[in-house]
Amino acid sequence: MKAASILVAALSVLCLTQGAPAAETFEDKLVSTPTSPEVMAKGQEIDGYQLAVSAYAWGYPLVRMERVVRQYTDVPSPKPATSYRAPLNQIGWASELATPDAKDMPTANNDTYYMSAVVKLDRPYILSVPDTQDRYYVVNIFNMWQELEHYIGRRTTGTAAARYAIVPPGWKGDLPADVKRLDVTTDKVWLWGRLRIAQGEPVAPVLALQKQFRLEPLGGVASNDEAAALEPLPSIAGESLGFFKHLAAALKDNQVKPVDQALFAQFARIGLTENGFDPSKLSESTRKGLQRGLEDAPDVVVSSLASTAVNRNGWTWATGLDSFGFNYPLRAMVAGSYLGGNGEKEAMYPLRSTDSDGNLLSGANRYVIKFDREPPVNAFWSLTMYDDADKMLVANPIARYKVGTDTQGLVKAADGSITIPVQADKPDGDAAANWLPAPKGNFYVILRLYQPSDEILNGSYPLPQMRKVP
Missing domain, CATH: 2.60.40.1610 (Domain of unknown function DUF1254)
Structure with missing residues (x-):
């Protein structure tokens, strides 16, 4: 009886073993990577690169603000x-x-x-x-x-x-x-x-x-x-890693938020701590990665629009400007070219840099924007022209930098629509009344919508196209 029990148990184990699939094996590249000098140098450069990009996206707003508050308190x-x-x-x-x-x-x-x-x-x-x-x-x-x-x-x-x-x-x-x-x-x-x-x-x-x-x-x-004044930031003239020096100086007066402590702790590997920035112990490979990272980081920041904004009929529609959360690249982008921007409930800023065919806007061409009706806002609206090279308003012979609610002589059609010619040269005839002058080179426009209505915020108000015309 005992022998029979043993035999049954053995057969059961055999059946289970034969019926079970073999355990899957996985390649583990870390285990097989050698600790050679070549690998060490390559890894240090990559680590420096990714930490530089991360530190820039995270810390740029603080550096930007510390620079700006000194600039704006320096009265000419x-x-x-x-x-x-x-x-x-x-x-x-x-x-x-x-x-x-x-x-x-x-x-x-x-x-x-x-x-x-x-x-x-x-x-x-x-x-x-x-x-x-x-x-x-x-x-x-x-x-x-x-x-x-x-x-x-x-x-x-x-x-x-x-x-x-x-x-x-x-x-x-x-x-x-x-x-x-x-x-x-x-x-x-x-x-x-x-x-x-x-x-x-x-x-x-x-x-x-x-x-x-x-x-x-x-x-x-x-x-x-x-007599109060702010001490100047340290000089970084000729220093390729000067951004980190300014970030370290800014952090002495602005504590790292508790939610950012784990991220900030990673930057110790590149010499950035609460005690300052010390690059003296960096390897040549890490330093090379840092420099390359600082060169590429602005591209990473600007590209945050692609993942956080939506496209509405060709307009870049970004929200969340007063609630960035952990979207550090978006916060950095706004702190740069759009410093001081409002959140969407206060004002919306749809941006347009391409025409209806997806080509960059250029003063070499002529365009038309047609609003079926005025934007439904609770304050006012404007369509403003900017030079793509310097993000500034565009000089023109009639000193008109925007078309909007208060444009004198603005012409509306009988159906309430508004047609705005956008071009470098003055249009002929009645079209000149609504002309928005453009530069000769590339440009972009921003449609400012102050105190936008729910119709705008929920997308039921259609934004107009930018069409190239002969």
Whole structure:
């Protein structure tokens, strides 16, 4: 009986073994890769390359902001009318709309007066805004990562007079009863404002309104407040790895976020730590990878549009500008060419750089954009021309940089449609009334939609085509 049991068990095992498929084997290239000098050099270069690209995409906004806050607090004398620069902790306003000569801001609008204030928060600062009587304005509060933390203005807080306290991290204390508290996450912030002025309207009342925006520290201005200034960033002239030197300097005043600590820890392999940037121990291969990575990283950043934006009838439609999450390349791209951009509920910025056939827009050709009806916005809209080479407005003989809500003499057809010729030379006849002048070379246009309606945001309003014409 015992022998029979043993025999049955053995047969069962045999059947199970014969019926089971053989375990799959996998090639493991890591196990078979030798630790040769050639492999070590190649790996170090690749590691340096990928870490440089990653560190650039992550850290560029911080470097950009630290550079910009110094640039925008360096006030020229005389100060151009299109400039909004001001000393640290003070408000600066442009007193004219941007022109091609205004080089501070790439892709500037031609719809609003710009306001800028760089604030170093050793304590709360009180921003007082006047009653604009429904005139459009917005003041964005950016942290030093170029992240939008608060909106003040027509859409979010209305246009009545009010006071807001911008409160630095960790501050404890009492605020006046009539002040709304706005907490921020970095010790420096950038206030970036826009105040609507329509073409042709009287300028003096709008300039008077600007003066009613006030910024002062809690407790009032002390003598040392007036002399406040930011120390310059270290010189990086002639240094191929200078970006990392500036990033390290910026990190001394701006802590790495807890959610970014694991990513940041990887950069120690290229000499970037909370103590600074030390390239002295880098191998030649790693250094070569870093340099190559810094050269290619801007392409990676710009290409973030391909994965995060959508194409709507040929227009690049990007959202999420006030909620980047972990999309570091998109944050970096916005901090570069589109510094200070609003989130989509405040304003949309569909961008067009190709015609209906997918070819790059060029002043060597002529184009037409036809709106079936005006864009349904709750504020105003404009179609603005930019030179692709420098991202600036385009000089032209009639000093027209955009066509939009306030274009004087704008012609609409009987059915409400608007046809805009887009070309370098002036059109003949009645078409000249809606002409948007283009440069001779490549260009792009941005359709600004301030306070867009749900119809725009959900895509039910069709964006017009850009068609090449004879």
